[in-house]
Amino acid sequence: MAAGFQRAELEAAVAGGLLFRPFRGVYATATADDGVLAAFRFNGRLTCISAAAYYNLWALRPAPALHLSCGNGVPKAGVVDHSTCTHPKHPSLPVAGLADVLLHALRCLPELDALVMVQCAAQRGDITAEYLRKKLPGKRNGRARAVLDLLIPRADSLLEILAHTHFVRAGLSVRMHVELPGVGEVDCLVDDWLVVELDGASHFEPRQIKKDHRRSRASILGGRLTLRYYYDDVVHHPQAMVAEIRAVLRLHANGGFAPW
Template sequence: MLRHIDNPAQRVRVFGRGEMLASGYSPTGLTTAVRRGAVLRPRGGAYLHPDTAQDVVDAVRVGGRLACVSELARLGVYVRDHSALHVHLHRSASRLRDLPRDARRHWRPLHRCPHPADATVDVFDAVIQAIGCQDPDDAVATIDSALHLGLLREDELDELFRHLDAGKRQLRNLVDGRSEAGTETLVRLMLRAFKVTVELQVVFVGVGRVDLVVDGWLVIECDSRAHHSDWESQRRDRRRDQALAALGYCVYRPIAEDILYRPERVVAALRGLLRRPRRRPNR
């Protein structure tokens, strides 16, 4: 039987025909398994578990590895847009005619040498590629997300930034893996323009942890539809806001849609709130 190897904590393995036969398949049985969808064969001599993500299958089909924002999105890391397929290809790759029209090709040598059977690049290389493919703020949010998820280590950051172009190295000082979502990072970066103090993941007794505290009095919670869509979640959030108000804090909840696609509205709201300094409540 083909082991399930499409684990988000791991890269996906491609099995060769010899391995499949050695695992117990007969040539006829393997052909039947492919026909029934019990085994995927994206290209001749390459086999994958049937639950393998479609982006991985497409990358293997063209003789490459899933890379950049495509691989990070598969792992749950924040990226702004992964609608195009990002594939790392060896310079001698011969199946370029099979690439989807909107695919993004990556040719540069990898810094973490993958196993020959790996269908994806290492997270370290995927992050480097994603920094080059995204705007600076989104690149920082991607790094923060990879750190928060434990897919990238703090002690790897110096090496990672050494591999970047000089213009990207200044982003190192903006990275903070305490951010639990890409939207939190983006709002934190917006706040740089206001020259305020920002605390991350602050815990209030009787309330719990909040995303950001600005200048000691403004609490910012970055809401997403996925975690705040049902009424019970909204009731819980409003009661938290009420408890914070009783302590003297003002709460602002920008929604992810505005943070990502209408940031000027969020900036305008922050400008209005921060126009006049307020007294810090006793925490």
């Protein structure tokens, strides 16, 4: 109505099926987002994992519940109610500001779920780890600050930040985005001789498959083996991935790839 629409026009749109009124004071189209409607219904703001899509942040898995910041502490079925927002909200939607979204995620989500969201925002320059760290003082925020220690300068996909975390925690010596002569840039280089590539959906395209095989051959000619892992490996079976890499490193150390 502040934009110039008259109540009679809105009522006519409802009667004609162009709009519907899910609850008092709110008019919506048939394609309205359920999360946005819920935010209006509960007089809150979408936040944490439920706000990831509105900032184009990586998300490791869909949220089993709706995450809102309502600020009244009243229990709501199917809703995780976060603390009050303290930063400027989204300019046009009932969505918390990016800083609040990430702070809520760091305090709420499993470690890796929060990590991919913060990595995505930080490497784009939308926010800094230092800013978030200052907002997380005291012992109670120690776990959240520890997630910030896992950030890397660049990750081209959530697979890269996850793989780097798993490799470092396994004690592997890994460098990311290394340029190799005749090969080009590789995702990971372990112990300076084992190439680990992390392949997303685009790597299943015929032209990309051929390019990847040529790069693998070039790696071998340069004295380096190549292992390739996919989304399912990195996200759902990281222990198996790390175990395989360790097995290859042991074979190399024991002369397993030498001629008989």
